[in-house]
Structure formats: structure tokens, C-alpha cells
Amino acid sequence: MALKVIKVAIVGVTGYSGLELLRLLKNHRYVEIVSIHNTANHSQMIAEAYPHLKSMYKITTTPFDPLHIMQEADIVFFATSSGVSKDLVAPFIAAHFPVIDLSGDFRLSAEDYASWYHKTPAPQTLIDQTTYSLADFYSASTTNYIANPGCYATATLLALAPIAQHHLLDKHNIIIDAKGGLSGAGKSLTTASHFINANENVTMYKANQHQHIPEITRQLQKWQPNIEHIQFNTSLIPINRGIFISAYVKLNEDTSLDVLHRLYTSTYYQKPFIRVMPEGTLPNIKQVVGTNFADIGLAYNQDTKYLTIVSVIDNMIKGAAGQAIQNMNHLFGFDETMGLELIAQYA
Ligand SMILES: NC(=O)C1=CN([C@@H]2O[C@H](COP(=O)(O)OP(=O)(O)OC[C@H]3O[C@@H](n4cnc5c(N)ncnc54)[C@H](OP(=O)(O)O)[C@@H]3O)[C@@H](O)[C@H]2O)C=CC1
Numbered sequence: 001m002a003l004k005v006i007k008v009a010i011v012g013v014t015g016y017s018g019l020e021l022l023r024l025l026k027n028h029r030y031v032e033i034v035s036i037h038n039t040a041n042h043s044q045m046i047a048e049a050y051p052h053l054k055s056m057y058k059i060t061t062t063p064f065d066p067l068h069i070m071q072e073a074d075i076v077f078f079a080t081s082s083g084v085s086k087d088l089v090a091p092f093i094a095a096h097f098p099v100i101d102l103s104g105d106f107r108l109s110a111e112d113y114a115s116w117y118h119k120t121p122a123p124q125t126l127i128d129q130t131t132y133s134l135a136d137f138y139s140a141s142t143t144n145y146i147a148n149p150g151c152y153a154t155a156t157l158l159a160l161a162p163i164a165q166h167h168l169l170d171k172h173n174i175i176i177d178a179k180g181g182l183s184g185a186g187k188s189l190t191t192a193s194h195f196i197n198a199n200e201n202v203t204m205y206k207a208n209q210h211q212h213i214p215e216i217t218r219q220l221q222k223w224q225p226n227i228e229h230i231q232f233n234t235s236l237i238p239i240n241r242g243i244f245i246s247a248y249v250k251l252n253e254d255t256s257l258d259v260l261h262r263l264y265t266s267t268y269y270q271k272p273f274i275r276v277m278p279e280g281t282l283p284n285i286k287q288v289v290g291t292n293f294a295d296i297g298l299a300y301n302q303d304t305k306y307l308t309i310v311s312v313i314d315n316m317i318k319g320a321a322g323q324a325i326q327n328m329n330h331l332f333g334f335d336e337t338m339g340l341e342l343i344a345q346y347a
């Protein structure tokens, strides 16, 4: 089949994830960026505000206009702060125009969104027309409106998928300790992201209240219906990019590291972005930063019967822009690795 170049619009282009979409899509052979949007500074050359884009992009930001976007483009990405896309997407959904939303606005039911994001949700009728798509488990029945998963949710779900899909999780013992870098919080400065507070420091935040808890629980329940709750906490660590998940789980049956390792390798052997570490070794953040990989390693304690799963991703790529492009590749029939063949910087 001859592949056609698709035209892309990005809303929220001046945020961390929007800029990452621009960076990655430059290397996608079948993509042309036709319009970019933000809230401030319309009609500004993007490379003037962001000098790292000089000589790579000669495109200006323009006011957001859904009709114009639908005339010019084939797909729109929303890389906007939470609470924005839910008010802007109705015309696209009504027209069955492809959308990939990087925000949390369409990942949960209206009721859960109100409880966990503390914001007014999108109408449930709009939510019902969207598909939550963990790109490595993309389903052909996906609708034209894709809710891209959250960054911590991605790393956690990939860590737990092989055992949840085989109904092996002991529902009373699912503990996830998640750590992430500062870019996860977006570009707005906060007290927590102030250099003095973040540098040489580690802080737990949103204990038992993180908005990715219902997102993870919901997907786990699709795989293993008896799961009710997870114990999930997040900490801010002083790095720019990266997520490090340590999951501690017990299993429903007695097993061994060898059996579990074979389960992980068989689940992921045809998934190009999931790399299961050799038995007995664990991944670190640096080996995935700058890439769309999720690297996963296992350790099993025969005395306590706890399985430790370590999963690492780049929050801006696998956790946001990279996964969104992977979903776009699926949606348009491209090879899922297109534009995403990236190797981490070693030194
Ligand atoms: N950072 C990450 O690692 C991850 C982020 N996400 C999600 O992706 C989304 C973007 O995150 P991130 O890049 O960090 O966010 P940033 O805060 O860095 O950027 C937000 C972007 O949204 C734009 N924006 C805000 N309101 C509007 C509006 N009404 N109309 C048009 N544009 C608007 C901003 O424009 P302006 O510059 O003009 O204000 C800016 O370009 C968020 O929902 C986030 O939760 C998901 C996974 C990981």
C-alpha cells in the first residue's frame, strides 16, 4: 500500500509535550506539520520563541479555530493542560475528525474525573466516544478520538500487564512506588519545582490522591476483573526526564523468577518498544531517556513471595509525545516505530 503524507495540527505546542511532538515529528517521513496553536503570542514564528527550533521549523502559531484545522489537517494533537481539551473537542468528535489527546480529560468517567482532577468533566456522551489507548496494546476497534495514557499510568500498566492479563495478581497486594522528574509537571513554575526545593531533594507528593490511580485501576480491571484497589504513590526526583516505577506485588500462585520471566518475554516479544531485561537484571532511567522504550526487569523474593517489577520510561516520550505518535501510526496504518527509532544517549 502506498503511504500518504498526513497533515498534523498541534494544540498546546508551546508546552513541554507539544515541543516534544514537534521534535519527534520532524523525523517522521509521512508527517507534515500544518498548524500550531497555544494560548499566547499568536502569529509568532515558533523558532523565535524556541531557538532550538531555528532552521528546523518555519511555521507560526495561529489562533485555535476547529473548522480551519479540519480543513487543513488530517489529525489534531491536544498537548494542552488538563481541563482544556474537554471544552475544545466537541466539533472534532462531531465530525469524526481524528484527535489524539495527551491530557487526562478523556481517560476517566465523568464522575472519576470530577473526583480526581477536581475539575468539571467533559459530558459523558463525549467521553463515551473516545478510546483509551495504551499504544503497545492498541486495538483495531479504537475510535478516531484517542485518550493517550498518563505517564505514570503507562509505566505502571506495562509493568503489570503480563501478570494482570493472566489473572495472577493477588488483589490485596499491589503496591506501586513511582518516581518522576520535573518535566512531568509541565512548564509552569511551582513551589515544588523551584530549583532550591527540587535540586538535591526527593519529595513524595499527592500521597494516595494521584489522578493516575483510577486510570491504572480501570485498565487493570479490564485485564483482571477482581482487582479493586491499588496502593500507589509518587515522588519528585531531581532529574529533567524519566519515570522509575518499583511495583511490589504478590501472586495468586506459587511461582519462580524463571516462570515469570518467560511470561514477560512471551507477552512482549513482538512489541518493539518493550524491552524485558535479562533474567536477574533491572533497568535504570538513563537507558530509556530520549527514547520511546519501556524497559522492565524482575526480582522475586522466595521468602516473602513478593515480586518486584522495575519499569522505566521517558515521561515526555513513552509517557506522552512518543506514545501519541505510536497511536497515530496505528490509526493511519504506518509501522508503529515510524519516527520513533531513538537510542538513548549513553554518556
Ligand atoms: N509533561 C509530561 O511528562 C506529560 C504530560 N502529560 C499531559 O499532557 C498535557 C501537556 O503537558 P505539558 O506539555 O507538560 O504542559 P505544559 O504546561 O508544559 O504546556 C501546556 C500547553 O497547553 C497550552 N494551553 C493551555 N491552555 C490552552 C488553551 N486554552 N488553548 C490552547 N492552548 C492552551 C499552553 O499554551 P501557552 O504556552 O500559550 O500557555 C501550553 O502550550 C497535560 O495535560 C499533561 O498532563 C501527559 C503525560 C506526560
Ligand SMILES: CC(=O)N[C@@H](CCC(=O)OP(=O)(O)O)C(=O)O
Pocket: 082, 102, 103, 104, 149, 150, 151, 152, 180, 181, 182, 183, 184, 185, 211, 212, 234, 236
Ligand atoms: C512531577 C509531576 O507533577 N508530574 C505530573 C505528571 C502527571 C501528568 O502529567 O498528569 P495528567 O497526564 O494526568 O494530566 C503529576 O504527577 O501530576
